[in-house]
Amino acid sequence: MKLILIAGALALFFSLFGTPALIKALARRGYGQIIRDDGPSSHHTKRGTPTMGGIIIIFAALVAYLLAHLVMRSPISVSAILIFGLVIALGLVGFIDDYMKVSRQNSAGISGKQKIFGQVVFAATFGYLGTHFPDKDGLTPISLQLSTVRDTSITLGVVLVVIWVAFMVTATSNGVNLTDGLDGLATGASVMTFLAFVLIGVWEFGQSCAVVATDNCYNVRDPLDLAVVAAAFAGACTGFLWWNASPAKIFMGDTGSLALGGALAGLATSLRVELLLIPLGGIFVIITLSVALQVLYFKATGGKRLFKMAPLQHHFELMGWGEVTIVLRFWIIAGLSVALGLGLFYTEWVAG
Numbered sequence: 001m002k003l004i005l006i007a008g009a010l011a012l013f014f015s016l017f018g019t020p021a022l023i024k025a026l027a028r029r030g031y032g033q034i035i036r037d038d039g040p041s042s043h044h045t046k047r048g049t050p051t052m053g054g055i056i057i058i059f060a061a062l063v064a065y066l067l068a069h070l071v072m073r074s075p076i077s078v079s080a081i082l083i084f085g086l087v088i089a090l091g092l093v094g095f096i097d098d099y100m101k102v103s104r105q106n107s108a109g110i111s112g113k114q115k116i117f118g119q120v121v122f123a124a125t126f127g128y129l130g131t132h133f134p135d136k137d138g139l140t141p142i143s144l145q146l147s148t149v150r151d152t153s154i155t156l157g158v159v160l161v162v163i164w165v166a167f168m169v170t171a172t173s174n175g176v177n178l179t180d181g182l183d184g185l186a187t188g189a190s191v192m193t194f195l196a197f198v199l200i201g202v203w204e205f206g207q208s209c210a211v212v213a214t215d216n217c218y219n220v221r222d223p224l225d226l227a228v229v230a231a232a233f234a235g236a237c238t239g240f241l242w243w244n245a246s247p248a249k250i251f252m253g254d255t256g257s258l259a260l261g262g263a264l265a266g267l268a269t270s271l272r273v274e275l276l277l278i279p280l281g282g283i284f285v286i287i288t289l290s291v292a293l294q295v296l297y298f299k300a301t302g303g304k305r306l307f308k309m310a311p312l313q314h315h316f317e318l319m320g321w322g323e324v325t326i327v328l329r330f331w332i333i334a335g336l337s338v339a340l341g342l343g344l345f346y347t348e349w350v351a352g
Contacts, residue, residue, distance in 0.1 A: 003068050003224075004198060008231035011064035015239025018056050023243065023250050026050035031102045049248060052098045053240060054256020058091050060236035061263075065229060077222035078133045079141040080229050082126055083266040089122035090173055090262040094254030109254070119170040119258070126266065127165030131158050137210065139221035147272040149348040150218060165269055172268075172277065173261025175284035178291055178311045180257040183246035185313065185327045187237050189283045189334040190260050194234035196280050196338045197267045200345060201227025204271060207349070216352030220272050233263050246324050276345060282337025283330055287311045 027050050062084055069076055097109035109115075130142030144161055145151040156164060180186035204223035207216070220226075237260070243249045252260075261284075268277040278285055290312035297306040307315040316326050 001202070003072050003074055003228045004202070004231045006071060007064045007068035007228045008198075008235035009064075010067055011060045011232045011235030012239045013235075014060035014063060015056055015236045016242055017239075018060060019053065019240055019243045019250060022053065022056045023050050026052060026250070031099075049251055051102065051251045051253040052095060052255045053244065053250040054091055054094060054252040054254075054259050057233070057236045057240050057252060057256050058087060058259050060239065061087075061229075061232040064235060065232045068228065068232075077225040078135075079130075079222040079270045080225050082130055082141055083226075083229055083263060083270065086122060086126040086169065086262045086266050087259045089125075090119060090169075091255050091259035093118040093122070094177075094256065094258035098253040098255050115254075116170065119173055120166050123166040123169035123262070123265075124162050126169065126262075127162040127269075128158070130165070130269070131161055135221055137219075137221075139219060141221055141270050143272055145272075146274070147269075148275040149273055149345050150352075151272045164274075165265075168269060168274060168277070169262055169265040171288070172265040172281065172284065173258045175281065175288040176261035176264070177254060177257040179284050179287045179313075180252060181311055182313050182317075182323050182327050182330075183248035184241055184244050185330055186257060186260070186284075187241045187244050187252065188327070188331050189281075190264070191234050191237045191241065192331075192334050192338045193264055193280050194230045194237065194267075196342055197230035197264075197271065198227045198234065199342060200271055200273060201225075201230060201267075203345075203349075216349055218272070221270075223271060226267055226270055229263075230267055233260070246327065273345065276341050278341075279337050279344060280341035282340070283334040286333070287313065290315070 031050055031052060065080065065084070093115060097115060100109040127142060131140050131144060134140050142161060142165065143151050144155055144157060146154040146156055176186050176190065179189065201223045204218040204220045205227070207218050208223065209217035209219050240252065244252065264277065264281060268274050290307060291310045294306050294310035297304065308318040309315050313326050313330065317323065
């Protein structure tokens with residue numbers, strides 16, 4: 001537990017006090033947000049706000065995790081290494097996209113196909129490597145079984161696991177990216193979800209088959225260290241939220257949103273709660289579905305729109321809702337979704 005507290009506190013410290021320095025550095029170089037002309041008119045005042053703030057989130061979480069293990073003289077787990085590798089790789093994809101936008105001074109970064117390709121390649125690599133490196137009990141970072149709120153008896157095999165993980169990571173990182181449209185929305189929702197993973201990791205460690213050999217024990221590799229990873233990201237996001245809340249002094253950009261989506265999917269996969277990510281990240285799912293429904297309705301009706309604008313948060317903006325009102329109400333939805341996910345997780349354990 002000390003590791004979790006130290007990692008979370010250090011990440012919060014680095015992010016809270018490191019973000020102003022990053023804001024100044026980005027502002028000096030003119031790395032400001034490019035605003036789409038077809039978006040809500042209220043967003044035009046945000047033009048020029050420093051972006052690529054995801055750099056500090058990744059840095060704070062990684063350094064805090066490493067320092068916590070150094071202080072406690074605790075070994076670093078393979079599961080954590082793989083997740084941080086995935087986060088850095090996806091953050092790099094987002095950084096390239098952000099950099100191209102600010103350097104060209106338009107909202108067109110890398111193409112959608114290029115972005116998806118990068119996400120799929122890195123996610124598939126994470127999925128493949130995760131099925132290797134067994135510990136002394138034969139547990140690998142990623143199971144070959146399909147998991148809901150724990151591993152099921154459905155064996156996927158390496159190929160299907162890689163495909164499934166690639167889909168999960170790509171969908172989640174894009175979901176967070178779509179949610180990151182209002183000040184603090186994606187950051188605050190991510191904090192809640194990461195805290196849920198802290199609780200799940202601690203619970204799985206306490207109910208591990210290596211600790212308590214019961215019928216409903218958990219066969220998960222490195223659950224406690226995965227809770228440390230989640231705490232580091234929760235702390236980093238909380239510190240960043242101080243500066244990202246409305247009116248935002250900095251945006252995380254694709255650098256942060258793609259990386260955070262990768263961290264969430266990586267934790268869900270490694271903790272064997274893959275499908276539980278749907279309720280835990282409920283707000284990301286809802287917003288992603290709004291985009292999909294908008295596209296399908298537009299094509300089916302020959303150009304009519306289901307929402308005034310997608311993603312969903314912009315629909316409410318065009319209805320006249322204030323930005324802070326939307327963010328707070330969406331945070332409430334995110335909190336209820338996390339509560340539902342944790343309730344399902346605990347209920348399954350009790351029933352088991």
